[in-house]
Amino acid sequence: MTNWVGRTAVEIAAAVREKRATPREVVAEHLARIERLDPRVGAFRVVRAQAALAEADEVAERGELDSLPLAGVPVAVKDNLAVRGEARRVGSAATPDTPSDADHVTVARLRAAGAVVVGLTNVPELCVFGTTEGVHGTARNPWDTSRTAGGSSGGSAAAVAAGLVPIALGNDGMGSLRIPAANCGLVTLKPGPGVVPAGISDGDWFGMSENGPLATTVEDARLMLSVLAGTAFVRRDADATHRIAVSLRSPLAGIVVTTPYTTAVREAAGVLMKAGHRVRRADPPYPLSLSFTSLAHWTAGTAVDARGLDRERLTRRTRVHAAVGRPFVNSVRTGAGREALRRRLEPFFEEHDVLLMPALARRSPKSAPWHERGWLRNVLANTNYSPLTPPWNLTGWPAMSVPFGTLPAGAPCAVQLVGRPGSEADLLEVAAQLEERHPWERTAPLE
Numbered sequence: 001m002t003n004w005v006g007r008t009a010v011e012i013a014a015a016v017r018e019k020r021a022t023p024r025e026v027v028a029e030h031l032a033r034i035e036r037l038d039p040r041v042g043a044f045r046v047v048r049a050q051a052a053l054a055e056a057d058e059v060a061e062r063g064e065l066d067s068l069p070l071a072g073v074p075v076a077v078k079d080n081l082a083v084r085g086e087a088r089r090v091g092s093a094a095t096p097d098t099p100s101d102a103d104h105v106t107v108a109r110l111r112a113a114g115a116v117v118v119g120l121t122n123v124p125e126l127c128v129f130g131t132t133e134g135v136h137g138t139a140r141n142p143w144d145t146s147r148t149a150g151g152s153s154g155g156s157a158a159a160v161a162a163g164l165v166p167i168a169l170g171n172d173g174m175g176s177l178r179i180p181a182a183n184c185g186l187v188t189l190k191p192g193p194g195v196v197p198a199g200i201s202d203g204d205w206f207g208m209s210e211n212g213p214l215a216t217t218v219e220d221a222r223l224m225l226s227v228l229a230g231t232a233f234v235r236r237d238a239d240a241t242h243r244i245a246v247s248l249r250s251p252l253a254g255i256v257v258t259t260p261y262t263t264a265v266r267e268a269a270g271v272l273m274k275a276g277h278r279v280r281r282a283d284p285p286y287p288l289s290l291s292f293t294s295l296a297h298w299t300a301g302t303a304v305d306a307r308g309l310d311r312e313r314l315t316r317r318t319r320v321h322a323a324v325g326r327p328f329v330n331s332v333r334t335g336a337g338r339e340a341l342r343r344r345l346e347p348f349f350e351e352h353d354v355l356l357m358p359a360l361a362r363r364s365p366k367s368a369p370w371h372e373r374g375w376l377r378n379v380l381a382n383t384n385y386s387p388l389t390p391p392w393n394l395t396g397w398p399a400m401s402v403p404f405g406t407l408p409a410g411a412p413c414a415v416q417l418v419g420r421p422g423s424e425a426d427l428l429e430v431a432a433q434l435e436e437r438h439p440w441e442r443t444a445p446l447e
Contacts, residue, residue: 005029006443009073009166009220013114016072017065023056023072027116030074034118034164037446040145043159045079045136046086047119055116068114069227075110076159076168078152079120079136080127080200081211083107090305091123091134091152094313105197106169106211106228113227118165121155125318125371126305127171127201128152128298130179130382131364134315134371141183141364142444143411148367150180150386153214157184160214163443167224171200173209174298175389178401178416181214182359185403185412185440187221187431188214192398192421196228205301206332208393216442218402218432225424236429244272244430245282245352250361252291252387261358264405264413269356271437272430284348284355286391293337294390295379299325300332320375342395349397349420354430358388359401359414388416398424402431403440412440 004012004026015021031049038044052074059065059072077083080090082100084107089095103111111117122137132139132154139154141147142162149158153170157180160168170177172190181188189212196211198204213224226232246269248262273279287293302318303325311319331337349355362385370378392399398419405413415434417427 003029005033006163007166008217009070009215010223012073012166013069013071017068021072023059023116024053026072027052027056027074027118030118030165037162038164040446041142041158041162041164042138042140043121043155043162043164044076044119045089045122045155048086048117051085052116052118059114059116062114065114069223070110071114073115073167074118074165075115076119076121076156076165077107077117078156078170079123080171081107081169083117083120086120089136090127091125091136092309092314093135094309104199109227109230110169121159121168123153123155124151125315126302127173127176128302128318128321129370129378130175130386131370133367133369138367140367141411142446143185144409146367147183147364147411150183150364152176154180156214157181157186160184160186160216161444162446166216167220168214169211170214171209171211172393173205173301174294174393175386177212177214178359178389178399179386181401182414183364186214186216187218187400187402188212189221189225189400189424189427190392190398191225191229191424193396195424196225201305203304206297206335207396208297208301218428218435222428233425233428235432236425240429241276241278242353242426242430243351244277244279244354244356246279247283247355247357249283250387251286251391252294252383253288255361255384255387257358258362260405260407260413261360261362264415265356265358268404268415268434268438271434272356275433275437282352284345287341287344290341290391293341293394296328296337297332297394298390300328301325303329315371317371317373317375317378338394338396341391345395353419353423353426355418357416357418359416361385361387363407363411392418397421398427400427400431402434404434404438
């Protein structure tokens with residue numbers, strides 16, 4: 001019997017459409033792997049075993065099976081998006097344990113495309129931090145289970161990297177797709193506003209949060225993004241060249257990017273230069289105020305999300321984060337800080353098509369009960385290892401994390417690609433060239 005675990009979403013969907021596999025056997029094989037390996041990984045808060053098998057049978061009976069782009073593909077969903085019949089807990093004891101009446105629009109689009117939701121994945125409380133642990137579980141990096149998977153889409157990233165599902169749905173308000181993808185050796189793309197429906201929380205963190213795919217290949221990321229967006233992101237002219245800026249510095253003053261990540265960027269730049277792109281060193285003109293702007297938006301988003309929740313049931317780090325952010329809510333809501341940053345960076349992106357930079361500054365923190373530790377300790381740990389993602393939520397511009405190389409301990413390393421508004425297809429093309437010329441190991445060797 002063919003083993004469908006470890007296959008890409010593209011391969012699985014083609015096999016189901018061509019009747020070489022049934023949705024039930026594909027889903028059952030992935031559920032068996034979840035049962036065997038997830039106790040070590042901690043990707044899932046809820047596994048919908050019986051419901052997923054029933055939904056797989058429904059997919060098999062659909063009259064348009066031969067045209068479904070995700071026919072029979074198991075998918076995991078981040079636990080801050082509604083899944084019909086399941087509670088949306090957002091990593092907290094303070095949220096209601098009440099089943100959702102309907103799917104979030106992105107979940108509905110995945111199901112309409114033939115995907116089967118096998119479970120909801122762990123997140124840090126209110127999706128605030130770049131590590132994933134809390135009252136509902138701890139998500140570890142499948143490549144090194146002593147380390148956190150990252151956050152806040154940590155459970156979704158861990159599920160894909162462990163081969164528990166081929167693709168997963170997450171979202172990104174300050175790096176919450178790109179951080180865990182970089183830790184876990186995955187491809188992800190945070191799209192610009194309006195490409196994929198958001199509706200993630202009250203105001204989507206002032207419009208900074210976007211839903212997006214987590215996958216092991218650029219082709220799978222492209223396919224899933226197309227389904228989520230309702231628009232096909234087809235491959236463009238492979239011979240097209242871009243003006244690529246290469247930056248090794250942290251956007252936040254005082255933080256040093258470690259050697260493995262700068263080396264990855266330099267080597268990726270060499271690959272792209274050989275592919276014919278015009279590559280040169282250039283740093284965006286980040287303002288010194290960026291650290292304060294980032295902290296104000298990060299905390300203010302939490303202050304809004306925590307409204308109406310029982311404060312006593314929130315963890316201490318979340319309560320403090322929200323308290324710090326309350327005075328900033330009104331000023332952040334005006335959007336003046338984000339607009340000023342866009343104006344400052346726009347000339348740079350008129351001169352360059354794509355920015356190549358590190359995805360992280362250093363490897364992820366140890367997997368630990370960070371939710372029981374103090375607020376400042378969490379903020380410093382997060383900021384020191386992931387200072388390179390927030391600017392692109394503040395501007396609203398598309399950004400990708402792409403695996404490239406390995407860390408000294410053997411876990412994946414990664415680079416980040418950033419583009420101007422509407423450049424999602426260009427970023428996918430550049431990422432595909434990196435994959436073709438410098439392929440990576442797709443899933444962690446957990447067996």
